[in-house]
Amino acid sequence: MAQRRQGGLDFCRRGWNKTAMDTDDLSTRILAGERRALARAITLVESGRADHRAQSLELLEKLRGHERAAMRIGLSGTPGVGKSTFIEAFGMMLTGLGLRVAVLAVDPSSARSGGSILGDKTRMERLSRDRNAFIRPSPSQSQLGGVARRTREAIDLCEASGFDVILIETVGVGQSETMVAEMSDLFLLLLAPAGGDELQGVKRGIMEMADILLINKADGDLKATATRTCADYAGALRLLRKRPQDPEGYPKALTVSAVEENGLDTAWEAMCELNDWRRANGHFDARRAAQARHWFEAEVRERLLERLTRDPVRGVMGELAAQVENGALTPSAAAQVLLEGALSAE
Amino acid sequence: MAQRRQGGLDFCRRGWNKTAMDTDDLSTRILAGERRALARAITLVESGRADHRAQSLELLEKLRGHERAAMRIGLSGTPGVGKSTFIEAFGMMLTGLGLRVAVLAVDPSSARSGGSILGDKTRMERLSRDRNAFIRPSPSQSQLGGVARRTREAIDLCEASGFDVILIETVGVGQSETMVAEMSDLFLLLLAPAGGDELQGVKRGIMEMADILLINKADGDLKATATRTCADYAGALRLLRKRPQDPEGYPKALTVSAVEENGLDTAWEAMCELNDWRRANGHFDARRAAQARHWFEAEVRERLLERLTRDPVRGVMGELAAQVENGALTPSAAAQVLLEGALSAE
Numbered sequence: 013m014a015q016r017r018q019g020g021l022d023f024c025r026r027g028w029n030k031t032a033m034d035t036d037d038l039s040t041r042i043l044a045g046e047r048r049a050l051a052r053a054i055t056l057v058e059s060g061r062a063d064h065r066a067q068s069l070e071l072l073e074k075l076r077g078h079e080r081a082a083m084r085i086g087l088s089g090t091p092g093v094g095k096s097t098f099i100e101a102f103g104m105m106l107t108g109l110g111l112r113v114a115v116l117a118v119d120p121s122s123a124r125s126g127g128s129i130l131g132d133k134t135r136m137e138r139l140s141r142d143r144n145a146f147i148r149p150s151p152s153q154s155q156l157g158g159v160a161r162r163t164r165e166a167i168d169l170c171e172a173s174g175f176d177v178i179l180i181e182t183v184g185v186g187q188s189e190t191m192v193a194e195m196s197d198l199f200l201l202l203l204a205p206a207g208g209d210e211l212q213g214v215k216r217g218i219m220e221m222a223d224i225l226l227i228n229k230a231d232g233d234l235k236a237t238a239t240r241t242c243a244d245y246a247g248a249l250r251l252l253r254k255r256p257q258d259p260e261g262y263p264k265a266l267t268v269s270a271v272e273e274n275g276l277d278t279a280w281e282a283m284c285e286l287n288d289w290r291r292a293n294g295h296f297d298a299r300r301a302a303q304a305r306h307w308f309e310a311e312v313r314e315r316l317l318e319r320l321t322r323d324p325v326r327g328v329m330g331e332l333a334a335q336v337e338n339g340a341l342t343p344s345a346a347a348q349v350l351l352e353g354a355l356s357a358e
Numbered sequence: 359m360a361q362r363r364q365g366g367l368d369f370c371r372r373g374w375n376k377t378a379m380d381t382d383d384l385s386t387r388i389l390a391g392e393r394r395a396l397a398r399a400i401t402l403v404e405s406g407r408a409d410h411r412a413q414s415l416e417l418l419e420k421l422r423g424h425e426r427a428a429m430r431i432g433l434s435g436t437p438g439v440g441k442s443t444f445i446e447a448f449g450m451m452l453t454g455l456g457l458r459v460a461v462l463a464v465d466p467s468s469a470r471s472g473g474s475i476l477g478d479k480t481r482m483e484r485l486s487r488d489r490n491a492f493i494r495p496s497p498s499q500s501q502l503g504g505v506a507r508r509t510r511e512a513i514d515l516c517e518a519s520g521f522d523v524i525l526i527e528t529v530g531v532g533q534s535e536t537m538v539a540e541m542s543d544l545f546l547l548l549l550a551p552a553g554g555d556e557l558q559g560v561k562r563g564i565m566e567m568a569d570i571l572l573i574n575k576a577d578g579d580l581k582a583t584a585t586r587t588c589a590d591y592a593g594a595l596r597l598l599r600k601r602p603q604d605p606e607g608y609p610k611a612l613t614v615s616a617v618e619e620n621g622l623d624t625a626w627e628a629m630c631e632l633n634d635w636r637r638a639n640g641h642f643d644a645r646r647a648a649q650a651r652h653w654f655e656a657e658v659r660e661r662l663l664e665r666l667t668r669d670p671v672r673g674v675m676g677e678l679a680a681q682v683e684n685g686a687l688t689p690s691a692a693a694q695v696l697l698e699g700a701l702s703a704e
Contacts, residue, residue, distance in 0.1 A: 072688050079685075161690060168688070307689035308682040312675070312696055316662050329658070336654040339425075342418050342514070343653035344507060350658055 033067045039074040042173050045112075047146055050173045057165040058151045072165060075172040082114075082171045083287055084178045086196030088189045088218070093204045094228045096135040098270040099179060103136070105276050106177055107144040114170040115139070118163050118182040118192055119150035146175065158314055160191050164307055167195060193221040194303055197296060198283055203227050203245070205238035220252060223263050224282055230267035230275065242267045257295040262286055319355060328354040379413045385420040388519050391458075393492060396519045403511040404497045418511060421518040428460075428517045429633055432526045432542030434535045434564070439550045440574045442481040444616035445525060449482070451622050452523055453490040460516040461485070464509050464528040464538055465496035492521065504660055506537050510653055513541060539567040540649055543642060544629055549573050549591070551584035566598060569609050570628055576613035576621065588613045603641040608632055665701060674700040 033056070041049035057068045089095045103113045115136070139145045151162060163180065170178050180196060182188040193199040201222040219225075225245050230238035245265040252263070264282060268275035290296040319325055332346040341349070379402070387395035403414045435441045449459045461482070485491045497508060509526065516524050526542055528534045539545040547568040565571075571591050576584035591611040598609070610628060614621035636642040665671055678692040687695070 069688075069691055069694060073691060076685070076688060165688075165690065301683040301685075304682045304685070304689055305679045308679055308692045309675075311689055311693035312666065312701075313663060315693060315697055316666070316701070317659060319662070320658065329655075333651045333654055336650045337647040339422070339647075339650070342415075342422060342511075343650055343657055344511065345415055345419060346654045347657035347661060348415060351661055355658075355662070 033064075035067055035071040035074060039071055039172075042075060042169060043078055045174045047173075050146065050169055051148070053169050054148055054162075054166045057169065058162045068165065072168055075168065079168060079171050080174060082175050082178045083283070084167060084171075084180065084195065084197045085283065086189075086192040086199040087179055087181045087202060088183070088192060088200070089202030089228075090204075091183060093202050094270050095181060095183075095202055098202055098226070098228055098268065099181060100136040100139045101270045101273045102276050102279070103139045103145055103179070104142065105273070105280065107139075107142050110144075111176040112144045112146075112174060113139075113142075114146040114148070114173075114175040114178045116148050116163060116166050116170070116178065116180045117150040118159060118180060118188055146170065146173075158311075159188075160195075160307070161311060161314075163191075164195050189218055189221065194306055197287060197290070197299065198223045200283075201225050203241070205229055205234045205241045219248070223258075223286060224279065225249070225263065225265040226275075226279055227265065227267045228270055231269035231272045235269075238267045257290060257299065259286070259289045325350075325354045381413055381417040381420060385417055385518075388421060388515060389424055391520045393519075396492065396515055397494070399515050400494055400508075400512045403515065404508045414511065418514055421514065425514065425517050426520060428521050428524050429629070430513060430517075430524045430526065430541065430543045431629065432528070432535075432538040432545040433548060434528050434538060434546070435548030435574075436550075437529060439548050440616050441527060441529075441548055444548055444572070444574055444614065445527060446482040446485045447616045447619045448622050448625070449485045449491055449525065450488065451619070451626065453485075453488050456490075457522040458490045458492075458520060459485075459488075460492040460494070460519075460521040460524045462494050462509060462512050462516070462524065462526045463496040464505060464526060464534055492516065492519075504657075505534075506541075506653070507657060507660075509537075510541050535564055535567065540652060543633060543636070543645065544569045546629075547571050549587070551575055551580045551587045565594070569604075569632060570625065571595070571609065571611040572621075572625055573611065573613045574616055577615035577618045581615075584613045603636060603645065605632070605635040671696075671700045 038049055038053055042053055053071060056064055056071065059065070059068075087095065087099070089098075099115055103115060106113045136147060140147050148166060151159075167178055167180065180192050182192045199221050201218060201224075203225055205227060225242075227238045227242045227245065230242075242265045249263050249265060254260075255263075266275060266279055266282060268279055270276075287296070290299070320329060329350060332341065332350055335341040336343050336346045384395055384399055388399055399417060402410055402417065405411070405414075433441065433445070435444075445461055449461060452459045482493060486493050494512060497505075513524055513526065526538050528538045545567050547564065547570075549571055551573060571588075573584045573588045573591065576588075588611045595609050595611060600606075601609075612621060612625050612628060614625055616622075633642065636645070666675060675696060678687065678696055681687040682689050682692045
């Protein structure tokens with residue numbers, strides 16, 4: 013098994029190239045909760061090849077009616093805040109409650125090397141051995157297709173496969189947090205204990221996306237600082253206007269210790285309380301519908317722009333750009349030529 | 359004449375609808391420096407109508423070979439800094455030197471009302487009566503088509519019409535400064551005298567785009583503050599890395615008094631020195647070529663995305679979005695339908 017894992021994506025890719033992809037069979041096995049089928053399907057949606065895209069759409073279409081409503085939890089936090097330790101401890105607690113947990117990592121900076129794959133498994137060693145957990149590292153950049161689309165589709169696959177909780181983890185960098193929040197039911201922000209001045213470090217936009225702030229490392233020497241930090245954030249949250257999708261008291265700040273496994277149950281209770289309230293009040297469905305619309309529009313935009321980088325469009329665009337640079341064509345005239353020619357001929 | 363002006367764009371529009379547009383005639387008259395022909399041509403490029411777009415492209419194509427290299431000067435500054443007073447005094451100085459000066463305003467917030475048109479003329483009363491000056495206010499939002507494209511094309515028209523200096527004025531709001539800098543040979547930032555702390559107010563990105571900082575209001579009570587502010591900015595500029603397109607000493611900070619008409623000659627000498635150096639060292643041509651390429655690519659992107667708002671695409675998109683929201687289609691499947699259907703059928 014260890015050897016197979018080392019092969020990573022390559023192993024899976026060989027697997028499906030050898031035999032024609034049978035999406036009927038695959039969907040049946042995914043619905044039955046087979047982990048290998050799920051892994052294979054995720055590799056399929058991560059592929060940039062046109063035939064794999066077609067198969068992915070077919071597969072997702074077959075699974076659509078069977079989706080079950082997992083709780084999709086987005087989780088962000090800067091490096092060093094203890095995300096892996098938290099996910100492992102939190103995930104183990106959930107599987108201990110009899111829940112099936114999937115962890116998807118979104119790392120916009122992940123390199124081509126297979127390092128991150130082994131890395132992810134290593135840093136959550138106990139959880140990765142848990143039969144009720146499924147950990148999927150961030151695909152390497154060599155995979156084509158938008159990070160957002162593949163993550164979204166991986167979520168759908170995990171949901172169809174019967175997982176109860178799907179954790180979507182991202183590093184606190186740029187746009188990835190917004191993206192993850194846009195595909196989650198709940199969004200958690202993991203924070204480190206810090207002095208008053210450092211509170212400013214959380215961007216206001218991120219604060220406003222977060223449903224629950226978790227101040228980690230509430231243990232040992234840092235326990236008092238963590239408690240104070242939590243109170244500071246709680247004060248800051250009260251300054252934000254109450255959102256219609258929240259019951260009283262949310263968003264909220266809580267302390268946890270991933271290392272000592274303290275506060276994880278309270279955090280989970282808060283997530284369930286918030287999620288139940290939103291389901292009862294229609295906000296859960298409304299949010300999923302709005303997210304679906306958002307991703308539809310985003311994908312249309314992205315794929316339209318993608319056309320610009322395709323052969324032969326890219327070649328024609330390069331030639332036109334050269335003519336624009338040397339003054340033989342105005343930018344508008346060149347744009348006209350491209351839009352009426354190469355881009356409309358598809 | 360005053361009555362005609364009051365009609366503004368409407369007057370011009372009636373003008374060209376009555377008779378078929380003869381772009382041969384129009385281009386000849388623009389090349390001869392006829393102001394009315396220029397005004398009419400700018401109104402044409404500002405129009406969103408498809409037939410007007412086609413005529414615009416035809417006209418710009420005819421003028422292309424005849425473009426003369428005016429100095430395109432972008433000018434930004436927050437409201438209250440004295441932009442109008444500066445442009446009027448600076449413009450009058452330039453026409454006094456025998457130069458022809460065009461002023462184009464880019465106001466992303468300009469309302470539909472004709473108010474801004476009269477406003478612009480009023481606030482530069484002397485310059486607007488100067489035979490060697492041409493002032494074109496920002497088009498109202500009712501005009502379709504991108505602000506960037508119309509401004510760029512208006513610049514080309516002014517250049518073909520033989521203007522020596524084209525001032526492109528914008529308020530210091532968001533993206534408009536970047537846009538104006540991307541179509542200028544030189545970019546000026548007009549600043550008010552201020553205390554040390556307020557220096558932080560200039561966004562670093564804007565500072566880095568500016569070729570010359572002009573601290574205005576170096577007169578009366580504010581003269582000493584302006585001199586000190588100028589020294590502070592000069593110090594800040596020395597902290598930025600020297601850019602390859604700059605000779606020694608640039609970007610630089612200078613004081614001016616638009617009201618007392620002081621320092622305008624020194625500022626103009628600095629602009630000429632910088633522009634001459636860039637021409638001699640190939641940076642002028644390289645910058646224009648890079649800008650042309652940039653606008654070509656920007657226009658292609660923008661026009662591709664524009665298709666999404668067109669009938670019948672918009673209608674199909676709305677229907678698909680509804681199906682995505684209620685779960686009848688996945689976002690990816692709906693995007694596929696749109697891209698293979700409505701959008702490719704054009």
